[in-house]
Amino acid sequence: MASLGLTLGVLEIGVLISSTLYGVTSMQLYIYYKNGFKDKLWIKLLICWAHSASRTFETLHTIFIWIYLYRLSVQFYGNPTVIGELHWTIDMSSVFDGIISSLVQAFFAYRVWVLSQKLYLPVMVWIIAVIQSTGTIAIYVVSAQSTMAYFAAHDEWIATATLCCNVFVDIVNAGALCYYLWRPRREVPRHTTAVVDKLIVWTIGQSCSCC
The missing domain is CATH 1.10.287 (Helix Hairpins)
Structure with missing residues (x-):
């Protein structure tokens, strides 16, 4: 039990x-x-x-x-x-989960570009998001041809790498958004500061939910 x-x-x-x-x-x-x-x-x-x-x-x-x-x-x-x-339903759910995460991460990367007007972080995030989405498809293809025990013994690294990409991108997005929101914080009125603080908390919460 x-x-x-x-x-x-x-x-x-x-x-x-x-x-x-x-x-x-x-x-x-x-x-x-x-x-x-x-x-x-x-x-x-x-x-x-x-x-x-x-x-x-x-x-x-x-x-x-x-x-x-x-x-x-x-x-x-x-x-x-x-x-x-392994069953095709759980494999397909992983594919769609990877696509959803990639879409959300790409949008947050776009917001980083809007705030910073710099492309190096967003481009890196977009590339890793594509790799992550590709990884979920690879998991589906590999797992469809093997058992769970075989997958865990030989191909588990694909899932681990995909999840690591997901966590890394979320941390980069959250850190960059918090930094670019916090940087001008001292130069804005107090009532605006409260709004910025809420945006920072919301950004961290959204990043945690994506993980």
């Missing part, structure tokens, strides 16, 4: 949290447009496009995770050996 708690139990909790965050992010877009922020039209269109693309991938990711959880907890209930088998 302990092993089920560390495998199936962890998966169920993760799916519940992921599904909740799926609803939260959808509500964020609704609040954005309802409040009528005075952004430029192309910014609103960019946000709409990015959110629509990420929602499509996130919806597919959530559906595949639900199918995988149903397969383990209902279809093959009482057969714990199935947990050790």
Whole structure:
């Protein structure tokens, strides 16, 4: 039973949290447009496009995770050996998760460019984001032709490298955004400083959620 708690139990909790965050992010877009922020039209269109693309991938990711959880907890209930088998649903969910992360990271890198007017960090982030997305596709291709035990023994480095790219890009984005927001902090009025502080906290929170 302990092993089920560390495998199936962890998966169920993760799916519940992921599904909740799926609803939260959808509500964020609704609040954005309802409040009528005075952004430029192309910014609103960019946000709409990015959110629509990420929602499509996130919806597919959530559906595949639900199918995988149903397969383990209902279809093959009482057969714990199935947990050790790879299935195309969990592989596909990883692909969509990688694409979503890359889109979000690329947008944050764009915000770094807007604040800094320097391209070296955004370009580096965009390149690594592409590598990360490619890594998730490689995981799907490799895992589709092997068992979980074989993948863990021989190809686990692909997953590790992909996750390291994800964490590295999030740290770079968060650090750069916080720096470029904090740098002019002493030169703005006090009420504006409070807004900047909220933006810094929001940036760190968004980066942590991406990880």
